[in-house]
Amino acid sequence: METSEIQGRVLKILTPYVKDNSALENAGAETNILEDMKVNSARLVDVVLAFEDEFDIEIADEDVDSVNTVGDCVTLISEKLS
Amino acid sequence: MTRRVVITGLGVIAPNGNGVPAFNDALRAGRSGLRRNEAMQKHGFACQVAATPSGVDELAEQAFSEELLLAMNQSHRLAALAALEAWRDAGCAVPAQDDERVNWDAGAILGTGIGGIDTIGARVVPLVDSCRVRRLGSTAVEQVMASGVSARISGLLALGNQVTTNSSACATGVEAVADGALRIRSGLAERMLCGGVEIASPYIWAGFDAMRVLCRQWNDEPERASRPLSATAAGFIPGAGAGALLVESLDSARQRGATIHAEVAGVGTNCGGHRGGGSMTAPNPESVRRCIGLALDDGKTAPEEVQAISGHLTATGADTSEVKAWAQALGRGPGELPHITSTKSLIGHTLGAAGAIETVAAVCMLRQGFIHPSLNSEDLHPEIEAFADSVPHELRELPELRVLMKAGFGFGDVNSALVLRKWEA
Numbered sequence: 001m002e003t004s005e006i007q008g009r010v011l012k013i014l015t016p017y018v019k020d021n022s023a024l025e026n027a028g029a030e031t032n033i034l035e036d037m038k039v040n041s042a043r044l045v046d047v048v049l050a051f052e053d054e055f056d057i058e059i060a061d062e063d064v065d066s067v068n069t070v071g072d073c074v075t076l077i078s079e080k081l082s
Numbered sequence: 083m084t085r086r087v088v089i090t091g092l093g094v095i096a097p098n099g100n101g102v103p104a105f106n107d108a109l110r111a112g113r114s115g116l117r118r119n120e121a122m123q124k125h126g127f128a129c130q131v132a133a134t135p136s137g138v139d140e141l142a143e144q145a146f147s148e149e150l151l152l153a154m155n156q157s158h159r160l161a162a163l164a165a166l167e168a169w170r171d172a173g174c175a176v177p178a179q180d181d182e183r184v185n186w187d188a189g190a191i192l193g194t195g196i197g198g199i200d201t202i203g204a205r206v207v208p209l210v211d212s213c214r215v216r217r218l219g220s221t222a223v224e225q226v227m228a229s230g231v232s233a234r235i236s237g238l239l240a241l242g243n244q245v246t247t248n249s250s251a252c253a254t255g256v257e258a259v260a261d262g263a264l265r266i267r268s269g270l271a272e273r274m275l276c277g278g279v280e281i282a283s284p285y286i287w288a289g290f291d292a293m294r295v296l297c298r299q300w301n302d303e304p305e306r307a308s309r310p311l312s313a314t315a316a317g318f319i320p321g322a323g324a325g326a327l328l329v330e331s332l333d334s335a336r337q338r339g340a341t342i343h344a345e346v347a348g349v350g351t352n353c354g355g356h357r358g359g360g361s362m363t364a365p366n367p368e369s370v371r372r373c374i375g376l377a378l379d380d381g382k383t384a385p386e387e388v389q390a391i392s393g394h395l396t397a398t399g400a401d402t403s404e405v406k407a408w409a410q411a412l413g414r415g416p417g418e419l420p421h422i423t424s425t426k427s428l429i430g431h432t433l434g435a436a437g438a439i440e441t442v443a444a445v446c447m448l449r450q451g452f453i454h455p456s457l458n459s460e461d462l463h464p465e466i467e468a469f470a471d472s473v474p475h476e477l478r479e480l481p482e483l484r485v486l487m488k489a490g491f492g493f494g495d496v497n498s499a500l501v502l503r504k505w506e507a
Contacts, residue, residue: 016148019180046152046219061216 001081003074006055010073013050017043029071051077087263088505090340091172091328093164093277094442097133097321097429100141101167106446108428110477112455114305115429116319121284122291129296131304133321133430134282138163147179153221154234155201160324160435161192161231161279162238168275168326169239173340177240187272187334189243191262192232192326193254194278195434195492199285201225231279243271251492252394253351254278255325255437260349260498262329272334277326277438286433287320293363295398296320308431309458310395310424311405311466311473318396321430325438327445344445347485348381348501350374353494360495365400367407373497374411374489381501383485385412388420388501390453390486392444395424396431402465404491409469416468420487423474427457437490441500444488448504451481 011027018024019038023031033039039047044067048059051073057080067073092102097115099105108115119132142151142159145166154162169176177183201222209217224230229247236245244265250257255278262274280286290296297317300307308319335342350373354366378385391408395401401424409419425440432439447453453474462470484506489499 016152042220043149044220045216046221049217049219 003078006074006077007070009054010051010070010077013047013054014039017047027070029069029074031070032068033070034068055081057081085267085269086332087266087346088330088332088335088342089327089344089346089445090330090335090342091168091174092343092442092445093167093171093326094323094439095135095138095160095164096323096439097135100135100137102171102442102446105442106450109443109446109454110452112428112457112477114457115321116304116307118301118304122287125284127284127287127291128298129291129317129319130301131297131307131319132282132287133319133432135160135323153224155198155225156281157194157198157231157279158225158234160281160322161277161326162234164277164279164324164326165190165192165235165275166238168328172328172330173338174328176238181240183240184242185240186242188239188241188274189265189271190232190235190241190245190275191248191258192235192275192277192279193248193258193434194228194231195249195251195254195280196286197228198225198230199283200281203283203285235275241275243274249434250496250498251494252431252433252436253490253492253496253498254434255439256441256488256490256498256500257351258438259327259329259346259441259500260351263346263349266329266331273328273330275326276329277324278435279324280322280433280435282322290320297397306458308397308427310397310427310456311401311459311462312397313461313463315397315401315463318398318426319430321432323429323432323435323439325435325442327438327441342505342507344448345503345505346500347503348377348379348383350376350380350499351497352376353496356495362495363493364495365491365497366495367403369495370404370407370491370497371411373499374408374487377487377499377501383501385414387485388412388487389483390420390447390480391422392440392486392488393422393424394489394491396426402463405466405469417471419469419472421453421474421478421480422469422472423453423456425454427459428454437498441488444486444502448483448486448502451479451483453478453480
């Protein structure tokens with residue numbers, strides 16, 4: 001799957017949780033999910049479950065610890081898909 | 083001088099009408115919200131009739147953000163819709179979610195009898211039993227914690243005073259109003275959103291069906307199945323919904339120029355201690371009489387001032403004792419008992435929401451001066467035949483209505499009563 005497609009699907013999953021819409025509109029690989037998009041950190045577990053469902057993958061809890069940006073999500077999902 | 087307490091906002095999601103205007107019309111028309119229930123049929127219930135509100139998810143989708151909807155179970159949706167209506171009805175603005183100001187003078191007491199059992203049944207039990215705990219995600223706790231419903235409202239409205247969820251079975255909603263009124267009277271708050279919620283779920287109703295306290299004899303005629311006060315009453319019909327009332331100090335209401343719907347003149351709450359005939363499932367008759375008396379004393383109201391009663395009246399064997407308790411507590415014999423009606427005849431027994439929805443109904447009746455019909459009571463129980471004149475089978479216009487009492491009596495032998503007065507500026 002193309003990186004751009006993964007990023008598009010990641011952003012769609014993040015959308016309901018984003019409090020700063022300008023961060024969403026200008027989102028790129030470097031956009032920080034908590035600091036820029038102001039996503040409630042408690043909801044990250046729901047975002048990860050949605051990734052699992054969307055891409056039919058399994059993500060271990062320890063994998064999530066290193067995820068901070070949209071790019072981190074795309075990298076993690078790409079690894080799991082390959 | 084004692085602070086006076088008034089009601090300035092009403093909100094309701096009821097089986098026979100969503101929103102106060104529709105609910106008020108349904109009360110006047112004696113419109114039933116009882117329907118044949120497919121889930122009960124499918125699961126082999128003896129009772130297969132329920133009273134549940136319709137269109138709730140559609141209303142919630144219009145009212146709440148996608149993120150909120152992902153976190154709100156049915157209890158949250160029902161309670162939040164009713165609470166928002168009451169808040170807006172009182173003329174209060176709903177703050178933006180990025181507005182950091184907290185409303186320190188306003189709180190919430192929003193109760194529930196059972197709570198988020200939909201989440202427990204659909205997610206917690208299946209996922210835990212199948213060893214998939216992490217699939218619960220982040221929202222299970224806030225949905226199953228009893229205080230989730232009041233906490234949700236606090237987040238929507240930035241409430242900064244006491245925010246809590248009370249639970250006293252079928253007395254929950256009345257008790258919430260009573261407790262909110264006392265907090266305001268004591269000067270600890272200016273505005274309290276008070277009420278109760280209960281969802282529609284076979285998981286809630288199953289235990290009652292097993293106890294044989296649900297009506298199982300009118301499955302083919304759902305609208306006739308809730309029969310309070312009747313000789314053919316055969317148990318209650320379970321219901322769901324939410325009611326909310328904005329209870330406010332008179333000073334605050336006047337300062338804001340708010341429309342006042344009614345005054346909470348007196349409140350009473352007690353328990354029968356499971357003595358004198360009381361038990362986990364039956365009321366101690368003395369405690370019921372005392373509770374009514376407590377509210378009258380608290381409201382400095384003479385028994386003869388009471389013109390109407392919105393009873394607890396569930397359509398079980400307890401109805402006749404309740405009527406006698408009212409008669410004794412008010413010192414009013416046959417022919418003298420105030421008009422007495424059962425909102426449960428229209429909407430079934432909404433358990434933790436009952437007292438709240440029915441108090442909204444009581445305020446509607448006071449405001450417009452009417453008593454709604456108590457359906458299905460034409461064949462009055464012989465034990466209370468002497469009180470027949472007091473039971474309205476059709477709408478009674480009552481422009482002279484000034485004082486109405488509302489009570490709720492619950493499992494656990496708990497009672498709560500209100501003296502409500504029409505507001506005349």
